Amino acid sequence: MQTRKVDVVENFHGTWVADPYRWLENSRDPEVREWVDRQNERTEEFLKTPERRPAIKERLAELWDYPRTFLPRKAGSWYFYEHNSGLQNQPVLYRKNGLDGEAEVVLDPNRWSEDGTVAMSGFSVDEGARYLSYTVSVHGSDRQEIRIRDLEKGVELPDVIKWCRFTNMAWFKDLGFYYSRYPQPGTVAPEDENNFNQVYWHSLGTTQEEDVLVFEMPEQKELSFSPSISCDQQYLILHAFRGTDDCNGVFYRRLGHDREFVRLFEPGEAAYHYLGNEGRTFFFATNWQAPRGRIVAVDLDKPGKEHWVEILPEQKDAIEDVRCVDGGFVVYFLHNAYAVLRTYDRQGRELKELELPAMGSIQGLWGRPNQKEVFFVFTSFLHPEAVYHYDFETGDLRIFAEPKLTFRPEEFETHQVFYPSKDGTQVSMFLVHKKGLKLDGRSPALLYGYGGFNIAITPFFSPVRMWWLEQGGVYAVANLRGGSEYGEEWHQAGMLANKQNVFDDFMAAAEWLVANGYTSRERLVIEGRSNGGLLVSAVLVQRPELFGAVVCVVPVTDMLRFHRFTVGRYWVPEYGDAETNPEHFQFLYKYSPLHNVKPAEYPPTIVVTADGDDRVVPGHAYKFAATLQEAQKGKAPVLLRVDTKSGHGHGKPTAKIVEEQSDICAFLVKVLGI
Template structure:
């Protein structure tokens, strides 16, 4: 695709804007519904649209799609965009390898496959074999692989799938030696993985839905079951439930030594409850580790009877704590690594006596090597400002990490913990794209109340700040989610045609811990909108762009953000 000039783009967008003003949208189903909250009447005229199976709703969706399709088909350069995007997406995407039972496993997409293929090999310098190709799970591509969970001995792998984008989960089991499916098949599970103990695994599920309402029933009474291989699902054992808390949902986890089972409960607070029970004694009772959903509490591992816990209990930016299996209650926990300036976002154990801790500082990652006793040894030097993820295990000393940033597709590195050396293992090459042609900078701008908000700007080198640059401003601001540097092939099309990609780290996210999150929730929600508006004003006031060339977008919770601003 030839680069589209700004004049061509502006002319085309003017034509499109004119066409948009003449669009005639279908009338949505509505009624006179009014709800009263604390004496305040709140109209909800589009309540009928909540009935997603109604004929009127289906007809309205079909009519909306027809309007959209007719508009998109008239975009004069749409085919050129499609061709260039296809070329940008057509590159090898490598996943981090991990080791299990003598095999290295890793995901890889050789270009435009809908889903990455799971490969394995005995040695990373030898050609791998396909272990599981999710693209073959359905003829029409509507079945998505959502997770693969290996037994602790590596003999079996349970994998979870979703059909047609549904939240409902099915579980299948493979023999890893033969790669053959076993007859075990779990249906109507949801929000679950598969955590193994011996010859079976734990999973989470709701009661099977009423026929005809599989996708509209309310989710209530989540439970944890144990499935033993070779038995029907009807024989699965109910392990945990809280009938008096129908809106909570639960997940189970079992450490490698299979000594205990942990159950986390969440859904009605900012964090989760946590229970633990011995697996050595069939009559053992549940012990409460965390009784409230006020804090996030995650068990990382159990080593020689010590529980390693990642939590924001008493630490809005998170810390690492320990507990004993004999006395695991929260008031008996001990601090191993205290809260730091950055937000602790990841802990990976490597070899018998090392940990790698990842911190988020000003919305980008830094990584450090620690001892199991909590002593910091050194910082791992990453390639530049960006985001990192590690693959490591206590069972062997090999460490891999993936690094990415706005102009750099994910690259894999080997890291030698003893030598403190990183070497490139696998990179990514996109035809017609050179990362060195672009620059990313971080700026800080004041919001309405004076709070300094960080924002990343990515653009082509040599760009002039003359107020004539189109800007794509993205924000989210919610649910404690951080917007860190990441690569997107579709953004490259925007950048190579002279656009600026701006990503604002609004309050409501997790960039600076729980305090930053709470500063954008409930009665503080207005801060999120003000932060986003201030980002746009900053781009205009500093000469990056003008109001006519600035677009805003936000996905999911970000849709509320865009609608409000």
């Protein structure tokens, strides 16, 4: 399909760069919408022919139809948690009075819209469990509105708070809460609508116009703030972030005493995660001079690093998460990219390692310093999410909520291998497949990766992966540099000027799978989403002959202009800035997928996005698909699938997820001949 081109050329530090499809960036333009409709019609025409498409959708719906419970949290005597009975579009918020109490529905977002595209994106409860504040997202947007419910009376309060993104709500007693927000649209320049983050106090029963400004730093407009309140309700703590940079600042003030905030740690130095406090001694998990993390105690009266008390030194395994519970710590480590969970006392002595059912992941960890219990969610490739409860007094570890399986896990196996990347670095990779797999190169394989933003890709359950395994496919997950699997050094080895390492790691994984008989080049699928979409689009244009098919979901592809759209500026610490930094331009331009498409025979490719994605705007996918379609010299299809009334992925209704995954699976069945 040919797309209209325009004569747009931009000068980057003396290099003129053409951008012939820039007009596709404006997703509200009627011409762009018409172009999207034609692309969707073309994709639908291609996907109509597999006779198995209805059966694929039916089986995926069966695999998704299992009850799943999300991480509980306690307030007063009540336990709050979200639960999806199976195919509900949105999980429902419940509460129980005590661990064995009867479940009561608190909020059912499925009643908010007929198509399930209005979601609850977060919630917070005051210490006495009288009031619930929660955020609402529409059509998958990152924009949030805060609403409040009186749980005792069972009624909604009239309070509505707008212009929030990624905010939390830190309650002070039952009087109100602190939150962060952005400027009201129209009060600042459009490019600053995601700058100038501020922290406000909201008193119950008042309007947003009456909210009190608590903190701002307009001289550093790129900073954003996450407020929390210490468990003893004595301190307001702000974590200050510059985009997605993990090197955050920490500011605090004593409630009812201090007017000004004390800037304990400045942004840009290291990562500091507040865990709890005993009076004026604060506990932090930090990677300061410890790339794999450690736990320290900081006396607020003597906060200098020379006065720190190290509680848990850096270990061989990387710390992924920590909670301060019952006078000690629960620490989630990553050992070769899978979970190990241990408890420690206040002096850092190991008390117990909690036994986990398999090589898997902890997806959520909850506990409070003044309580004697912790919840965590465990999952693996063959284990759907199960919620566990650990009692520190009895030492009892039990299942709080367990899913019912819709497949036979005993038919499959998981193992881990290590392979050399281009520069010799050893990279780990998980492999999942049916037992008794013959290594004859005939099996289809799907290689998944991410490699960025200090995010670990660990074993996780996915119904669509189970469908793939049932077809006899191999599922491979590579732990690429750029993630947090092996600590901050692993992360830094895959960011900024080192980004090519991520692509090299991924291509080396593909070569290893072929060389060791797990698949052939023609049967090898690669898939990635968001930053992983950048990954697969980059390796596609670098080595198109290496892959049999490509699934590229909500990708970042224009590495010269990404920072100009919505929250793209948040990613500058990870990627760089081609506009202001000549050195950054050189390495970004060298690998930017959009700018490195050349006429070639590309494998079958489907690019997937959503018209409401306000995190990675769909213009990335539109321009890349148009460029790739023009450059395709072979006969393989290059398709674009654009969803409507949805965003980057968070809050997407189950029905839309099943529909999208059915189309992707149908695409793979057709192009691979499965």
